[in-house]
Amino acid sequence: MRMKVDLGIVLVVFAVLCGRAAASVGDRLPEFRDCVSRCVASVCETSPQLPLYLTVFAWTCPQNCDYECQRTITAERIAANKEVVQFHGKWPFKRFLGIQEPASVIFSMLNFVPHYRTYKYFTSPLSPPIDDVHAGFYMKKYYVLVTIVGMNAWVWSSVFHCRDFKLTERLDYFSAGITVMTGFYFAVVRVFRLDRPAKKPLRRLLTIACVLSVLSHISYLSFVRFSYTYNMAANVVVGLLQNALWIYFSIKTYFFSEKRETRALVPLFNVLLLSAAMSLELFDFSPFLDTIDAHSLWHAATVLPSFWYYDWMKADAAHETGVKLKL
Structure with missing residues (x-):
């Protein structure tokens, strides 16, 4: 028994766990995709250089845009009393x-x-x-x-x-x-x-x-x-x-x-x-x-x-x- x-x-x-792996509500949000696109166009194409502590951990400019937009969209959803959602099957953790x-x-x-x-x-x-x-x-x-x-x-x-x-x-x-x-x-x-x-x-x-x-x-x-x-x-x-x-x-x-x-x-x-x-x-x-x-x-x-x-x-x-x- x-x-x-x-x-x-x-x-x-x-x-x-399978649900978590498949769930990507956040990265399917139009506002998130628009945020990433604008960030890549305005930042990565003009000044893509990242701080040393990010390059040490192999962050690229587009990946950093993705992270920053996750944090931005999450903050906006919390302010609007909406639930926090996952991005790419993960929670939007605050990195250190x-x-x-x-x-x-x-x-x-x-x-x-x-x-x-x-x-x-x-x-x-x-x-x-x-x-x-x-x-x-x-x-x-x-x-x-x-x-x-x-x-x-x-x-x-x-x-x-x-x-x-x-x-x-x-x-x-x-x-x-x-x-x-x-x-x-x-x-x-x-x-x-x-x-x-x-x-x-x-x-x-x-x-x-x-x-x-x-x-x-x-x-x-x-x-x-x-x-x-x-x-x-x-x-x-x-x-x-x-x-x-x-x-x-x-x-x-x-x-x-x-x-x-x-x-x-x-x-x-x-x-x-x-x-x-x-x-x-x-x-x-x-x-x-x-x-x-x-x-x-x-x-x-x-x-x-x-x-x-x-x-x-x-x-x-x-x-x-x-x-x-x-x-």
Whole structure:
């Protein structure tokens, strides 16, 4: 039943996102088009030079006209008590020093922190001996893999929200897809203990399957057809499988063990928190203070769960190996 509810939430969010991508009420407004045309004719054809802080972020004069007209039309609509509309499928955010979506950039950078912090922890020469031969626990390299993939994803999320180009969009989407698949890979390895030497054949098969799936996914989107629908559906399916594994892990570890420890429920709580964070997209609204929208709040809501998730990793390693870790 929980899976059905999660799937329902995801599908509704997906529908909302598709609506956002297709909705371009603002850029179809006659007054907006007229504003852009006049700006390009009067400014770009006479003095197209832009300030350095804009050229650094690759703004062109026509693009700047588009932005300025978005802000002008939005101000006029607010003064006339009309609703704020989207332009090119996006809200008319107020940029900061050339950055298109400053709130999403800040929250993406904050999401980078727990991944980097944990990466440094596990790769430090002073890191506790997590891979313990006697305990048969060989998860350290998988912890490091998750942190590296996570850091990459949030870097490109920051870049994409700085400037929305085809290249930055693809890098953001592909990195997110790799992150989802890596999360699934890590969940399978941890839940079924494929880190053990005896299970190397199964681990190798899983690795090949995940790598080929990612390469096929990116190749299709890059060389055949870039489909937002297919990309979202693929990530949803893999994400739900990952969630199901962590729910299974928590229930099995907590309810079917001699000593019930709340530590075992952390993956379950993490799944619930991230599902709740994703549901923020359901409450799409025009930006508060021209900067903070539902999507940026979604990014903000994933920061603390990431810290808690990595703290659970450390606690999990400590429990399995008997090594005292500094949490």
